[in-house]
Amino acid sequence: MKAIRSMVLVSSDPVSIERGAKEVYQALQREIKEFDLENEISLTMVGDVGRHEASPLVIIYPEAVIYGPVKEGDVHFLVEEHLYKGRIAAGLQAPVRELSGKIAWLSARKGTLPAEQRIVLERAGIIDPDSIDDYIIHDGYQALAKALTQMNPEQIFDTLEKAGLRGRGGAGFPTGTKWRFVKKASGTKKYVICNADESEPGTFKDRLILEGDPHAIIEALAIAAYAVGADEGYIYIRGEYTLAQQRLHRAIEQAREIGFLGENIFGTEFKFDLHIHSGAGAYICGEETALIESIEGKRGEPRARPPYPTTNGLWDKPTLVNNVETLANVGPILRNGAQWYRSFGTPSSPGTKVYTILGKTNVTGLIEVPMGITLREVIAIYGKGIKDEKPFKLAQTGGSSGSIIPASLQDTPMDFDSFAKAGVALGSGALLICDEDTCVVDLAKVLLNFFRKESCGKCTPCRIGNQRAYEILTNISEGTGALSDLTDLALLSDNLYQLSNCGLGQTAGAPIRDILNYFRAEVEAHIRLKVCPTGVCPMSGKRI
Amino acid sequence: MTTIKSLEDLKKAREEALRKRDAKVASGTAQVIVGMGTCGIAAGARDTMKAILDTIEKDGLNGILVTQTGCIGLCEKEPIVQVIIGDQPKVTYGKVDSEVAKKILKDHVINGKPVADHVIQM
Numbered sequence: 001m002k003a004i005r006s007m008v009l010v011s012s013d014p015v016s017i018e019r020g021a022k023e024v025y026q027a028l029q030r031e032i033k034e035f036d037l038e039n040e041i042s043l044t045m046v047g048d049v050g051r052h053e054a055s056p057l058v059i060i061y062p063e064a065v066i067y068g069p070v071k072e073g074d075v076h077f078l079v080e081e082h083l084y085k086g087r088i089a090a091g092l093q094a095p096v097r098e099l100s101g102k103i104a105w106l107s108a109r110k111g112t113l114p115a116e117q118r119i120v121l122e123r124a125g126i127i128d129p130d131s132i133d134d135y136i137i138h139d140g141y142q143a144l145a146k147a148l149t150q151m152n153p154e155q156i157f158d159t160l161e162k163a164g165l166r167g168r169g170g171a172g173f174p175t176g177t178k179w180r181f182v183k184k185a186s187g188t189k190k191y192v193i194c195n196a197d198e199s200e201p202g203t204f205k206d207r208l209i210l211e212g213d214p215h216a217i218i219e220a221l222a223i224a225a226y227a228v229g230a231d232e233g234y235i236y237i238r239g240e241y242t243l244a245q246q247r248l249h250r251a252i253e254q255a256r257e258i259g260f261l262g263e264n265i266f267g268t269e270f271k272f273d274l275h276i277h278s279g280a281g282a283y284i285c286g287e288e289t290a291l292i293e294s295i296e297g298k299r300g301e302p303r304a305r306p307p308y309p310t311t312n313g314l315w316d317k318p319t320l321v322n323n324v325e326t327l328a329n330v331g332p333i334l335r336n337g338a339q340w341y342r343s344f345g346t347p348s349s350p351g352t353k354v355y356t357i358l359g360k361t362n363v364t365g366l367i368e369v370p371m372g373i374t375l376r377e378v379i380a381i382y383g384k385g386i387k388d389e390k391p392f393k394l395a396q397t398g399g400s401s402g403s404i405i406p407a408s409l410q411d412t413p414m415d416f417d418s419f420a421k422a423g424v425a426l427g428s429g430a431l432l433i434c435d436e437d438t439c440v441v442d443l444a445k446v447l448l449n450f451f452r453k454e455s456c457g458k459c460t461p462c463r464i465g466n467q468r469a470y471e472i473l474t475n476i477s478e479g480t481g482a483l484s485d486l487t488d489l490a491l492l493s494d495n496l497y498q499l500s501n502c503g504l505g506q507t508a509g510a511p512i513r514d515i516l517n518y519f520r521a522e523v524e525a526h527i528r529l530k531v532c533p534t535g536v537c538p539m540s541g542k543r544i
Numbered sequence: 545m546t547t548i549k550s551l552e553d554l555k556k557a558r559e560e561a562l563r564k565r566d567a568k569v570a571s572g573t574a575q576v577i578v579g580m581g582t583c584g585i586a587a588g589a590r591d592t593m594k595a596i597l598d599t600i601e602k603d604g605l606n607g608i609l610v611t612q613t614g615c616i617g618l619c620e621k622e623p624i625v626q627v628i629i630g631d632q633p634k635v636t637y638g639k640v641d642s643e644v645a646k647k648i649l650k651d652h653v654i655n656g657k658p659v660a661d662h663v664i665q666m
């Protein structure tokens with residue numbers, strides 16, 4: 001990577017273009033060259049960053065200063081003042097508040113860029129996943145050595161709690177606290193499990209870690225086992241991930257050979273070994289108690305809770321279940337300390353989050369960024385704007401179990417607490433970006449179709465509620481809906497949330513709640529006018 | 545492989561692995577690294593890998609180390625190939641099909657001239 005010290009972004013929505021954004025961009029290119037700053041400064045045209053009243057905007061990170069409206073003639077002054085002399089170019093600043101005012105992580109990371117911050121993906125795509133030597137060169141197994149020879153379990157829990165690590169599997173439960181629960185649970189036989197089922201549509205962050213850096217998960221599981229007092233672990237991995245399975249098998253063999261798994265690890269009393277358990281394609285088996293049932297050889301149906309797996313898990317023994325990305329954070333935290341970890345992200349959600357960007361952005365793919373970045377920034381900076389300059393309509397987070405985020409919430413920092421406060425959920429990290437061509441009824445129908453098929457059928461609200469909600473949405477999309485359907489949908493959504501046994505049913509109603517909340521007029525148009533405003537729904541007049 | 549029983553052993557193993565790697569760099573070896581995640585493979589990374597290995601064998605090229613790595617998440621640019629020659633900085637290429645791979649071997653690895661069209665700025 002080049003050592004970039006500043007990142008300059010130019011807005012390129014239609015309004016900006018009309019007001020000369022392209023000319024400003026070219027002038028910036030010229031001036032940056034003129035001042036010989038090419039190797040220190042990156043210049044990017046980004047999509048719509050809003051604030052049209054002051055466009056075209058020039059945004060300079062890491063200071064997050066916004067200039068606008070910038071004219072071609074201003075550029076020389078701007079480059080000389082801000083980029084060359086390093087002070088804010090007086091008089092050019094946009095008369096608007098700071099872009100998404102509360103970007104706490106930016107001020108926490110003064111002097112660095114809102115560029116990607118790779119902690120869990122540090123080695124993926126760099127090292128040879130089949131080579132334990134490569135892993136060791138890149139500081140591999142040092143965290144395990146440190147944990148076993150210099151730390152007691154209490155210190156490990158403490159470090160994780162101070163670091164503020166929270167589960168990346170969806171619910172955001174504090175990891176150190178969960179580990180402590182398992183340690184405290186009575187019994188001598190305990191288990192640790194890595195949840196690598198990753199079956200949310202559009203989510204592939206765990207696969208990247210497993211395929212690119214399998215030893216990181218083995219190391220973290222060994223640390224977890226030592227801390228909670230387990231001697232056996234499982235990696236429950238979805239059946240479709242054949243390459244990741246091969247690489248894990250090879251990595252486990254290597255780790256056994258070199259003595260990181262087995263007896264007397266690092267010359268201590270600690271012993272630990274690992275099994276790989278392949279899933280068979282059921283979404284519900286990602287839910288931790290269904291996953292445990294599945295390892296036990298039973299149908300993958302969630303258990304009633306409490307008791308929780310931390311006291312009564314696999315074979316009724318105390319069991320720790322953590323997501324792949326959660327575990328991938330453990331090694332770096334133990335190696336570098338809680339303080340270091342807290343320098344990324346927001347105070348309530350430290351660290352980074354891996355997101356998969358899908359849908360209508362110009363660039364799709366996978367990023368790891370500090371917690372607290374906003375949706376607007378993800379779309380503009382990493383997605384390089386929406387295709388064909390269309391307006392952003394909504395984002396669906398999590399793949400299926402998540403929320404529908406309307407454009408009005410795109411400046412909410414993406415961290416557990418800010419999202420919870422706004423009444424939405426982060427989910428697994430998939431960000432499906434939709435433009436004006438997406439119909440909310442159709443989107444909800446697709447999601448409910450997924451839930452009705454993936455419901456395990458154990459409890460009635462979920463088994464029947466999802467089916468019925470899907471039928472009602474289908475009627476609305478056929479132009480045969482009635483206004484009373486909306487009352488029924490709201491009731492179903494509420495019942496799913498209140499009465500379901502597990503997280504699948506509890507979140508299945510969220511899309512319905514969200515579209516009625518944020519897009520009611522569009523839904524009603526399907527019923528009152530028999531028109532799908534985006535032209536997506538068939539409206540063919542059949543009622544089921 | 546010797547077993548590691550202490551932090552000291554781990555340090556030694558790391559130094560040993562580093563030494564092996566540095567020896568390769570010092571000998572002027574070129575390293576060609578192909579991104580082989582499921583995604584890279586779906587985009588054709590196996591064909592790219594095969595073309596590289598075939599060309600090396602057919603043309604009797606020496607001193608080229610071909611390895612694999614996982615995915616870096618640049619979906620749009622797969623298949624991705626990275627080239628490191630001696631102690632020069634790493635060059636990352638995107639959309640490397642068999643033909644481009646052959647060109648990279650000939651122009652960059654053998655003749656030292658990167659194939660500008662396919663370089664990704666990181």
Ligand SMILES: Cc1cc2nc3c(=O)[nH]c(=O)nc-3n(C[C@H](O)[C@H](O)[C@H](O)COP(=O)(O)O)c2cc1C
Pocket residue numbers: 166167168169170171172173195196197198199200283284285286287288289321322323324326327401502503504
């Ligand atoms: C329907 C359903 C599917 C889930 N799928 C996954 C999954 O694929 N991977 C995962 O890590 N967690 C999944 N979870 C969450 C797990 O139940 C559990 O909370 C998580 O593995 C805990 O790990 P963490 O504390 O590290 O986040 C799912 C939950 C539900 C309700």
Ligand code: SF4
Pocket residue numbers: 284301302454455456457458459460462463500501502503504505506
């Ligand atoms: S909520 Fe749905 S998936 Fe969960 S136990 Fe009940 S029927 Fe099964």
Ligand code: FES
Pocket residue numbers: 204208365366581583584615616617618619620622
């Ligand atoms: S995840 Fe590997 S290319 Fe997208």
